[in-house]
Amino acid sequence: MIVTPKIFVRIALIAVLGLLLQLSFFSRVTVFGVSPDVLPALVVVLGLLGGGMTGAVAGFSIGLLIDGSLVESLGGSSLVLLGIGYLAGHLRERFALRGALVAPLLCMALTMLAELGFAAVQLTLGVDAPVSLLIVRDILLKSLYAFFLGWPIYLGVRRALRPALVEEPRVTRRRQPTVLGA
Amino acid sequence: MYRKQVRRRRAVLALLVVGSFLLLTVTYGQSPGAVQQGIGSLFSPLQGVADRALKPARDLVSWFDETFEARGENGRLRSELESARTQAVAGQEALQENAQLRKLVGLDRGPALAFSAFEPVTGRVIGRSPTVWHSAVTIDLGRDDGVRVDDPVVSGDGLVGLVASAQGGSSQVTLLTDHTSAVSAKVLPGGAQGVVKPDIGDPEDLVLDFIVSARNIGAGQAVVTAGWRARDLASLFPPGLPIGEVTRASPEEQEASQQVHLRPFADIANLDLVQVLTGGAR
Numbered sequence: 001m002i003v004t005p006k007i008f009v010r011i012a013l014i015a016v017l018g019l020l021l022q023l024s025f026f027s028r029v030t031v032f033g034v035s036p037d038v039l040p041a042l043v044v045v046l047g048l049l050g051g052g053m054t055g056a057v058a059g060f061s062i063g064l065l066i067d068g069s070l071v072e073s074l075g076g077s078s079l080v081l082l083g084i085g086y087l088a089g090h091l092r093e094r095f096a097l098r099g100a101l102v103a104p105l106l107c108m109a110l111t112m113l114a115e116l117g118f119a120a121v122q123l124t125l126g127v128d129a130p131v132s133l134l135i136v137r138d139i140l141l142k143s144l145y146a147f148f149l150g151w152p153i154y155l156g157v158r159r160a161l162r163p164a165l166v167e168e169p170r171v172t173r174r175r176q177p178t179v180l181g182a
Numbered sequence: 183m184y185r186k187q188v189r190r191r192r193a194v195l196a197l198l199v200v201g202s203f204l205l206l207t208v209t210y211g212q213s214p215g216a217v218q219q220g221i222g223s224l225f226s227p228l229q230g231v232a233d234r235a236l237k238p239a240r241d242l243v244s245w246f247d248e249t250f251e252a253r254g255e256n257g258r259l260r261s262e263l264e265s266a267r268t269q270a271v272a273g274q275e276a277l278q279e280n281a282q283l284r285k286l287v288g289l290d291r292g293p294a295l296a297f298s299a300f301e302p303v304t305g306r307v308i309g310r311s312p313t314v315w316h317s318a319v320t321i322d323l324g325r326d327d328g329v330r331v332d333d334p335v336v337s338g339d340g341l342v343g344l345v346a347s348a349q350g351g352s353s354q355v356t357l358l359t360d361h362t363s364a365v366s367a368k369v370l371p372g373g374a375q376g377v378v379k380p381d382i383g384d385p386e387d388l389v390l391d392f393i394v395s396a397r398n399i400g401a402g403q404a405v406v407t408a409g410w411r412a413r414d415l416a417s418l419f420p421p422g423l424p425i426g427e428v429t430r431a432s433p434e435e436q437e438a439s440q441q442v443h444l445r446p447f448a449d450i451a452n453l454d455l456v457q458v459l460t461g462g463a464r
Contacts, residue, residue, distance in 0.1 A: 014230050
């Protein structure tokens, strides 16, 4: 991805929009008792489309915005999200992943990793309360939701960043031969 | 050229990782700094707009979820209604007795005696944290509305949490289900005291820890804020705010780990309107 100032602004707007949607919509609805978390999926998609560095910087910034907007300790979410953003970009660069299921599957796997990361950061910092086993259900369902939300997020972000994408896959349609006189 | 690019990438990545650790070290356990307050102030108007715009979509998703849940809840509510009827009859008797006793000792100053020092201000939830580790909501009330840090927050059903930070037009509320939350409480009837803590990952379960009582606690008993005072120190919560109802209280667990489980009265997962009790003594 070629990050021009215009594209940078678009990525920033996508991040802010994603954050607002998460805080005002996804975090406030529950499906089977668990709220979807689209921010790890958004970071994964930015990493997939823009590469490791874009993913890492986007993850760090989105993490900073989450912690800042909720007035939590800064740095925890940034650390986790920059890791999965970089990993998504690195996997794409290293293995040239292609296919319709790549984005949703990576969103699912890396959302699970992100949720485990959030848990690890919090437990390392010290949690002065009992932890329910339902946390496992929370992580699994959040990953499942990321699978279903990953594809529309991927399509939306790819459309918004299309001018900057170097490896935009071409849609080739074979033309039907025109038979004259038929 | 390629090596230089790789080195630069590694340097940026290392900088971001070190930056995250530094931020975590500097801000962990500290009261919110200028950066957090600034981001909070910047986002709260946008969150307010997004909250109103997305309400119909949220209601639609909630309707589907609630329809699924309502099936299982029907049976539980029936049994609760039966026990509530019994308690209501006992409560009527207690009210009459209470009124007579109040007259006797000259304490009859009307209802909400405990809340007389507080002025409730009603607001709306406009944002919520995405992870279960930080259970916090943003509300559209701030310093301009008289809200201060450590003000108690309630919903129509009971205690919700405490104001953690307040800006001009918005505040962040740490919910009862946040891992940093701890509320001194007592069980009614009986008066057994303890500290209510969350059971992280389960918004419908709280734990009443360190029970100071010789008597066993049973399922169905109500838990309210204790509202203690010792010389110049006082609880941030007024006494008598409803917190929840005891759901699991095995005598073995009470003896071994000195704790019982309760379900919060407030629907912590689906908060919309809340009241901040402002103006209380600090």
